[in-house]
Amino acid sequence: MNEVKIRKIIERVIEKIEGTVNLPVEASGRHVHLSKEHTVQLFGSEDQLTVKKELSQPKQYQYQQRVTLIGPNGIIQGVTLLGPARGNTQVELSKTDAVKLGLDPPVRESGDLTGSASLLIASEKGVVLAEESTIIAKRHIHMEPADAERLKVADRQKVAVRIMTNRPVVFEDVTVRVNENYRLSLHIDYDEANACNYMPGTQGRIISLE
Numbered sequence: 001m002n003e004v005k006i007r008k009i010i011e012r013v014i015e016k017i018e019g020t021v022n023l024p025v026e027a028s029g030r031h032v033h034l035s036k037e038h039t040v041q042l043f044g045s046e047d048q049l050t051v052k053k054e055l056s057q058p059k060q061y062q063y064q065q066r067v068t069l070i071g072p073n074g075i076i077q078g079v080t081l082l083g084p085a086r087g088n089t090q091v092e093l094s095k096t097d098a099v100k101l102g103l104d105p106p107v108r109e110s111g112d113l114t115g116s117a118s119l120l121i122a123s124e125k126g127v128v129l130a131e132e133s134t135i136i137a138k139r140h141i142h143m144e145p146a147d148a149e150r151l152k153v154a155d156r157q158k159v160a161v162r163i164m165t166n167r168p169v170v171f172e173d174v175t176v177r178v179n180e181n182y183r184l185s186l187h188i189d190y191d192e193a194n195a196c197n198y199m200p201g202t203q204g205r206i207i208s209l210e
Contacts (some may be wrong), residue, residue: 073102
């Protein structure tokens with residue numbers, strides 16, 4: 001039995017005991033999704049990249065290689081590179097990262113890049129200008145249809161989630177994203193994680209629906 005199945009069984013046992021459905025919470029640090037074009041310019045090809053580990057969401061992974069972000073006022077080195085390649089390069093930052101770089105990116109959902117911020121991305125082999133690539137990722141919950149049915153929510157619905165730590169915070173305007181390939185998890189960035197004293201294993205609970 002694999003880790004995902006074991007985790008689902010544990011979650012359902014907890015639900016029966018407590019009578020509620022808790023959400024695993026994950027803090028997502030700054031990272032980059034490169035387009036195929038930019039991958040070629042920075043690394044030669046996807047074949048030159050080495051997978052370091054699988055991520056919690058199926059078919060998503062982190063590469064061993066990292067990149068440098070260059071903004072008008074600063075540089076951030078050693079930034080995580082995720083795969084597979086996308087149609088358009090997307091850079092996801094926290095507000096703190098953006099201030100360090102001298103950028104003012106919008107808070108957006110993944111893929112909504114029109115009018116977003118631009119910056120330079122560098123590797124050991126080259127530099128590219130990633131225009132309209134950079135956002136502060138809007139907090140969201142990944143879930144499969146069975147999770148949506150249990151939680152009585154729908155794709156694109158907005159909810160409020162209480163983060164259950166010793167410094168509890170309620171995050172509003174959290175977007176629900178439903179897909180059969182997703183695994184249940186609330187994603188927040190490191191600014192949000194620090195605000196609620198996040199640590200691995202933190203859970204959240206939907207407390208209101210819009």
